[in-house]
Structure formats: structure tokens, C-alpha cells
Amino acid sequence: MSSGPVIKLNNGKEIPAIGLGTWQSKPEEVVSAVEYALKEAGYRHIDGAWAYQNEKEVGEGIRRSGVPREEIFVTTKVWPSHYDNVAKALDTSLANFGLEYIDLYLLHWPIALNPKGNHPIFPTRPDGSRDVLLDWPLKDTWKQMEDLLKTGKVKAIGVSNASELKLNEILPYATVVPAVNQLELHLYNHQPELVAFCQERGIALQAYSPLGSTNSPLLKDETATKIAEKYGLQVSDVLIGYLVAKGIVVLPKSVTPSRILSNIKGTLAAVEKLTKEDIAELDAVEANGKHVRVVTPPWGVTLGFKDWI
Numbered sequence: 001m002s003s004g005p006v007i008k009l010n011n012g013k014e015i016p017a018i019g020l021g022t023w024q025s026k027p028e029e030v031v032s033a034v035e036y037a038l039k040e041a042g043y044r045h046i047d048g049a050w051a052y053q054n055e056k057e058v059g060e061g062i063r064r065s066g067v068p069r070e071e072i073f074v075t076t077k078v079w080p081s082h083y084d085n086v087a088k089a090l091d092t093s094l095a096n097f098g099l100e101y102i103d104l105y106l107l108h109w110p111i112a113l114n115p116k117g118n119h120p121i122f123p124t125r126p127d128g129s130r131d132v133l134l135d136w137p138l139k140d141t142w143k144q145m146e147d148l149l150k151t152g153k154v155k156a157i158g159v160s161n162a163s164e165l166k167l168n169e170i171l172p173y174a175t176v177v178p179a180v181n182q183l184e185l186h187l188y189n190h191q192p193e194l195v196a197f198c199q200e201r202g203i204a205l206q207a208y209s210p211l212g213s214t215n216s217p218l219l220k221d222e223t224a225t226k227i228a229e230k231y232g233l234q235v236s237d238v239l240i241g242y243l244v245a246k247g248i249v250v251l252p253k254s255v256t257p258s259r260i261l262s263n264i265k266g267t268l269a270a271v272e273k274l275t276k277e278d279i280a281e282l283d284a285v286e287a288n289g290k291h292v293r294v295v296t297p298p299w300g301v302t303l304g305f306k307d308w309i
Contacts, residue, residue: 003044004268007249009179010202011156015073015104017244018264019045021208021253027057033255034061038072041261047182047206047251048097049077049108050089051121055096063098074099077108077160080132081123083141084115090153105145105154106182110166111299112136129300138166139173146176158182160206164197165304171201182206185248187218187239187285188292191305195248206249210240213294223285231273234266241270242282 006014020037022030037043038061048058055076062072074097082089090105114131117123123131145157158180159167171177181198183191185207195205212218219235224242228235236252243250244267252263293307302309 003042004264005244005271007204007247009156009204010177011179013103013156013179015180015204015249016043016045017249018240018267019043019047019073019075019206019249019251020260021251022046022048022054022058023052023208023253024214025052025054025253025255027054029255030054031057031061031064033257033260034058035064036257037260037264038062038065038067040257041264043260043264044071045073045075045249047075047208049079049106050082050093050096051077051079051108055093056098059097059099069099073103075104075106076102077106078145079113079121080107080109080111081113081115081117081120083107083112083136083144086141086144087148087151090148094153101152102154104156104158104180105148106158106160106180107138107141107145107162108160109297109299110138110159110162110169110303111301112138112141130298132299132301134301138169142170142174146174149176156180158203161303163304164194165302167197167203177201178203180204180206180249182208182251184209184293184295185243186210186212187221187224187242187282188212188290189294190283190286194305199247204249205247206251207243208251209294210243210250210252211236212292217292217294221285221290223281227274227278227282231270233270233273234262236263237266237270238274238282240267241274242279245271245274245279 112133117131156179158178160182
């Protein structure tokens, strides 16, 4: 089975447009999920992160698949409590995966957390709020990311959850423009202005939570359901294929073999069938009062999104 379309990044590398997300995938389940996705379902793109706490198991799934390393695009992310030393954080992730290099390394959030705080992932202040370093210059962390490219341990670098405001803390000082911005993008959260801002600068978009995250609430959408019925597709096929048809990388997550297979097979079918009129109709859904953002950690600082501090 084909892994589907690819998107060329601004450094000339190609990224498969359909990847397997591993957020919230339990370690004991993700090994077989990754193995199946690569060996049986034809995926060639795995999206991970240190904070997901399952890098070792994702790496084991990669090994068990038997697919040559050079055929697989692996993404992981440095957590904000490690922004003082991203080289060390990368080495930790490489050791976890059992890999010599990462294809795409991202800043997980455009804020910095206290590296000496009271918790490795979510350090807090005495009042219970997140221990964010308010004066940390994001551009300094980005310079460290650029330096990683010289080591050969990463092939591309990018950001995640970065608004125009946060990107502008990096871009004026960058010698390497981020290859990717991974965002919450789906039928109810288009972020068209931010998408256009990134595309104008050659920054590719990746969509996490394309079905609306936990319990996939977007599967009940009437417009997506109508279009799916028209083509004999599943609603998930339309929701994911719609994004791919717009040139966005999608990262649906599942540990269920049938769903893993459906997410790539159905998406490819949807990309072939969806018309410009279908896409325009889907684009109009959010404007008709259905805007929803599902991932909103309480960082307590301005992130620059219009609908969220």
C-alpha cells in the first residue's frame, strides 16, 4: 500500500502527508500500533514527543516493523523544561528511540518552563500555576535548534503550537526558517490567517487532533457526514482527507489496527474524491458558529491565538 502524498519542506526534504500520531497512546499499546502501521498499513511517518513518555516503545515498534530506517520519517519534540539544553534533550530522545537521527525536531510549545522546577513535565509555582519562565528568549532556544542541524542528528527543525506572535519572536533572528508548525487544525479550528502566514514563509503545516481529539467529536458533524455519505466514505475519511487535500500534513492517532488502516486507506480515497466545492463547503462549517479549540493547557501566559490567551 502506498503511504500517500508527500509534502516538500523548505529544506528540500519530503514528509509523508499522513502520519501516525502517538499522543496519549499507552506504552504497552503503542509498540504494536507502530509496528502494524509501518509493516501492514503502509505508514512511513511516525509523530512522537518526549513528553508523551512512550519514545522507547515507539522505537521498539519501529524495529519490530522491519521497515528500513531510511524509509521512515520520525518526528519528536523537545519539551519546554528542556529549552536550556536542547542538545541534551535530543540525545535523550535518540537513546529512547534507539535511533541515530531524527527527521524532524520540534519545539513542543512556544514557552519555557523552569528546568529546575518541582516536576519534569509540569512544574508549578507555590500558588499552583505553571512555572513558566516569563523572560526566557525563545530566539535563544531556536539558535540551539539551528546548531543541532550541524550535528546530523536532526534533518529538519520546526515549532509546534506557535502563533504569529510567537513565530515573530523567532523569525527576525533565525538563520533557518522553521520547516514545520504543528498545530491543532481541524474542521472546527481552521486558523486561516495563521496558516496563510506560515505558508507565505514556506513553513509547512501539520494538523494534530484532526478528528477533534478525545472521543472524536467531529465525527458527528452534519456537513462532513453528508459528504461522506455522498462518496461512500467514513466521516473520518472526509475529515482527514480534507486537510491533506489542502496541503496539510495530518497526524491521526490510534492504537487499533482497523482504525490505523482506515485512517490511511480512507484518507487516500477521500483525497481523490473531494472536489473544490466539497472543500469550500467544509471550510464554511466553522464560520457558521462551530469554532472549537480542544487543546488548551493552562500556561497562564499570552500565546497569541485570537481565541485563547
